[in-house]
Amino acid sequence: MSFPVIPITSAPARASVSTTCPYCGVGCGVRATPREDSQPDIAGDETHPSNFGRLCVKGSALGETVGLEGRLLEPKLRDARDGALHATSWDDALGTVANTFKRIIDQHGPDAVALYVSGQLLTEDYYVANKLMKGYIGSANIDTNSRLCMSSSVAGHKRAFGEDIVPVNYEDLELADLVVLVGSNTAWCHPILFQRVVKMKEKRPELKIVVIDPRYTATCEMADLHLPLKAGTDVNLFNGLLAFLSEHDTTDAAFVDAHTSGFDAALAATDGFDLSQTAKACKIDAHDLLEFYRLFARTERVVTVYSQGVNQSTAGTDKVNSIINCHLVTGRIGKPGMGPFSFTGQPNAMGGREVGGLANMLAAHLELDHPAHRELVQTFWDSPAIAERPGLKAVDLFNAMEEGRVKAVWIMGTNPVVSLPDGEQAKRALAKCELVVSSDITEDTDTNAFAHVLLPALGWGEKDGTVTNSERRVSRQRAFLPAPGKARADWRIICDVARRMGHAGFDFESVHEIFDEHARLSAHRNDDEGLPRAFNLGGLTGMDRERYDSLAPIQWPVFKHGDAGTPRLFEDKRYRHADGRARFIATPPRAPANAVDDDYPLVLNTGRVRDQWHTMTRTGKSAKLAGHIGEAFIDMHPQDALACGVREGELARVSSRWGSMVARVQHGGGMSRGSVFVPIHWNDQVASDARIGAVVNPAVDPVSGEPEFKHTPVAVEKFHVSWHGFALTRTAPLLDDITYWTRIQGTQLVRHEIAGRRHFEGTDDHREWARTALRVGDPHADWLEYEDRSAGVYRAVHVVDDRIESCVFLSDRPDLPARAWLSGLFGKDKLDDEDRIGLLLGQPIGKGVDTGPTVCSCFGVGRNTICAAIREKGLKTAAEVTSCLKAGGNCGSCVPELKKLIVETEMARLSTV
Incomplete structure (x- = not known):
């Protein structure tokens, strides 16, 4: 073979x-x-x-x-007497987990325990976790944080195709003549794929890009058409498109008749389509909407990409199916350059779906509610039990913890106190749990504060296994770093606990053995019902360690040994429902679960920023990534800000019925009236009160269980402080009791943005406060200081051996000196006289240059540098900026921002003419 x-x-x-x-x-x-x-x-x-x-x-x-700062390097148990976590042996930690799980199961049944896992796990980790919970404990109470990002896509695929199948691949983005991006800031969230589309558009200008998104994002800079629909009206828009295609006879009637069912019901749900009424419901200009409908109708090769803006909704599954309906009615599926395409958010969200990581699934794309499927899996595993009903989905799981129905939870590789909606409820739930176990690489997280047992796991670069990406491509993650401290692979930890609980079937000696079992299960009795499942790794069974180690990226299904994989599915027009037909799904429009009112008049939308990831436990370590956006922010329309009594640059509080957070107001130019945007990444480890999950409403899609992260009614109000400031330090400053703070990693320094309500936290002696904060106890220290009490300004700098050690800048107003220039001084071995004078003045002098906030993180190019080059050299295109400064020449994520700066600089020039 x-x-x-x-x-x-x-x-x-x-x-x-x-x-x-x-x-x-x-x-x-x-x-x-x-x-x-x-x-x-x-x-x-x-x-x-x-x-x-x-x-x-x-x-x-x-x-x-990949450094070891903040790493969890040994098992820890919480002492009931002092409430603290103390180092322990692996034997004690694993024994505590196994014995407590076993006792709770014996006393309260298998549904009293649960696993909450993550798309950060490798497929092999996911597989043994699912096997333990569903096949040996006998409960389906295993869910994943992928529930929060792509479970609506899973549900939509299963309703339409009979199986969770993404039919297209990345090449189809380049073969398409129209790429529709729905609820996806692809330029920031999937930049490599976006750059493939951009490069193709440069090669073929006739390629059209349409962006459907309530916000004007970086992705829109490259679009031929942007439709800023009202949040929550995606179904209205695509139902309108379905009706338009039918009305104008641009359907593939032969395909619909021969290979689908349910079209009449789906069309009836469009409720007498009227273009003007659809445009009004979506708050889109009717001419723009008609342009999109005509473009879709006349373009054969269309790929519709959708991501969290579609999935994260109480109508997320219907949104997915309304998109798929439009591809089915035109027969634009299973052919090069066309089809619906779900972009997943995590590196192994797809791998988790393959092994049944969701609470309502079995491994190998088998169905939990199907008796024959349950029998197949239990027989293959030779397990003593099999879950007979769906388990608790993420939000329901944490509700069950708070209610006492789930008494023990094992959390793996995720931070639910930050990432779940209604984050305060997640805290209450974990506090009620008899046993909270956390397998993690980071010791201090918002979630680990509630853990009774901490288990040190391997991180990226240390662990070994496979992941599956958005186009069904299985790739190897290989270790290149040694295991730090006492950390172990997740799969080994799970197997160790399973064996201590008395379960056979977990005697794996190597990760490749787990992959082989996973692959064999995917092929086992695959065509029992005459309709093979698409998920099939039969061609990858039987690999020894050497072959597994050298496995090249390959797309499933892989039916036979030697097969090169399957780039595209449904070319045979055979779907995985019993009759072989795809299903149209009727999707009558539904309003979001929670409506705005006088108390909460604005709609909160949440999402990612370009250079950060999830809850920042990894990206927060990188100075390069912190340079672009250092603080959480509240992006809102200037008129909404005026009505709320807040100004750009000031701190404000966002509140909902579930909680609140504090961040700085900005006017990014992409927000429509009535909506605000806050990023998801900041948490209690890096900021005083910036956890937006505490604000998000816990409503979920009734089919998928995915929470509504895109539509929470909120109010915004000014957060009153009496002073503002920042500190740059080589070691952690003492900032106890500061009203507002955000920690930002820099190069050779840590930056804190700070603000307070009491005047310098209870003292008028600014020097005393600053010396304490900067840990300067020596009265003879090299200390530079400037104070203007009438202007409310104070600056202090601590110098050691002519090298800046720390500094703090305080003001009654939020406009403070540039951080980029000051941060650059920390890289100098010796301060010169001009540097010292500039520090006291609060601005560079002489040869000092303020490069401004980072725009291109890849090459560290600042805004001021870019704008100066545009002005002085007359640069007209992003390519010219790249040629001059390298900015935009690597990943291309900053290219939309470069284009924006070119326009802004030219407008500024014209205004002075």
């Missing part, structure tokens, strides 16, 4: 290792080269078909994130 292989070297200490990026669902190939006593070199893998050597800024900065 033969398997696809790629050459790798693993023995030499400094050999380059091919692995896969741990961030978004694109699944980019990475080449990592370890270095002695320094961070590894990171480069894109030119041979990987997902990225062909390109990496976004997060991927490029991976080397900055």
Whole structure:
């Protein structure tokens, strides 16, 4: 037998290792080269078909994130007497988990325990966790944080196709003549795929890009048409498109008749389509809506990409099916350059779906509510039990914890106190739990504060296994770093607990053995009912360790040994429902679960920023990634800000019926009236009160169970402080009792943005306060100081051996000196006289240059540098900026911002003429 292989070297200490990026669902190939006593070199893998050597800024900065600062390096148990976590042995920690789980199951039944896992797990980890819970404990109470990002897509696929199948691949984005991006800021969230589309548009200008999004995002800069629909009206828009296609006879009637069912009911749900009424419901200009409908109708090769803006909704599953309906009615599926395409948010969200990581699924795309499927899996596993009904989905699971029905939970690789909606409820739930176990790489997280047992897991670069990306491509994650401290692989930890609970079937000695069992299950009795499941890894069974180690990226299904994989599905027009037909799904429009009112008049939308990831436990370590956006923010329309009594640059509080948070107001230019946007990443470890999950409403989609992160009624009000400031330090400052703070990682320093309500926290002696905050106890220290009490300004700098050690700048107003210039001084071995004078003045003098906030994180190019080059050299295009400054020349994520700066600089020039 033969398997696809790629050459790798693993023995030499400094050999380059091919692995896969741990961030978004694109699944980019990475080449990592370890270095002695320094961070590894990171480069894109030119041979990987997902990225062909390109990496976004997060991927490029991976080397900055693998240090051991903050790592959990040994098992810990919480002492009931002092409430503190103390180091313990693996034997004691695993015994505590196994014995407590077993006791609770014996006393209260298998549904009294649960696992909450993550798309950060590798497929092999996911597999044994699912096997333990569903096949040996006998409960389906295992859910994943992927519930929060793509479960609506899973449900929509299963309703339409009979199986959770993404039919298209990345090449289809380049073959399409129309790419529709719905609820996806692709330029920031999936930048490598976006750049593939942009490059194709440069090559073929006739390629059209349409963005459907309530916000004007960086993605819109490249679009031919932006439809800023009202949040929650996606179904109205695509129902209108379905009716328009039918009305104008641009359907594929032969395909619909021969290969689908349910069309009449789906069309009836469009409720007498009227273009003007649809435009009014969506708050879109009717001419723009008609332009999109006509463009879709006349373009054969259409790919519709959708992401969290579609999925994260109480109508998320209907949104997915309303999109799929439009592809089915035109027959634009299963052919090159066309089809619906779900972009997943996590590196292994797809792998988790393959092994049944969701509470309502079985492994290998088998159905939990299907008796024959349950029998198949239980027989294959030779397990003593099998879950007979769906388990608790994420939000319901945490409700059950608070109610006392779930008494023990094992959390793996995720931070639900930050990521779940109604985050305060998550805290209450964990506080009520008799046993909270957390397998993690980071010791201090918002969630781990509630853990009774901490288990140190391997992180990226240390662990070994497979992941599956958004186009069904299985790739290897390979270890290139040694296991730190006492950390272990997740799959090994799970197997150790399973064996201590008395369960057979977990005697795996190597990760490749787990993959083989996973692959064999996917092929086992696959055609029992005459309609094979698409998910099939039969061609990858029987691999020994060497073959597994050298496995090249490959797309499932892989039916036979030697197969090269399957790039595109449904080319045979056979779907996985019993009759072989795809299903149209009727999707009558429904309003979001919670409506705005006089108390909460604005709609909160949440999402990602370009250079951060999830709850920042990895990306927060990188100075490069912190340079673009350092603080949480509240983006809102200027007129809404005026009505709420807040100004740009000021702090404000966002409140809902569930909680509140504080961040700085900005006018990014992309918000429509009545809506605000807040990013998801900040948490209690890096900010005083910036956890937006505490604000988000807990309403969920009735089919998928996915929460509504895109539509929470909120109010915004001014957050009153009497002073503002920031501190730059080489060591952590003492900022106890500060009203507002955000921690930002810099190069050779840590930056804190701060503000207070009491005047300098209860003292008028600014020097005393500053010395205490900066940990300067020596009265003879080299101390530079400036104070203007009438202007409410204070500055202090601590210098050690002519090198800046720390500084603090305080003011009654939020406008403070530039941080980028000051941060640059920390890289100098010796301050000169001009530097010292500039520190007291609060601005660079002489040869000092303020480069401004970072725009291009890949090359560290600041806003001021870019604008100066545009003015002085007359740069007219982003390509010219790249040629001059390199900005935008790596991942391309900042190219939309470069284009915006070109326009703004030209407008500023014209205004002075």
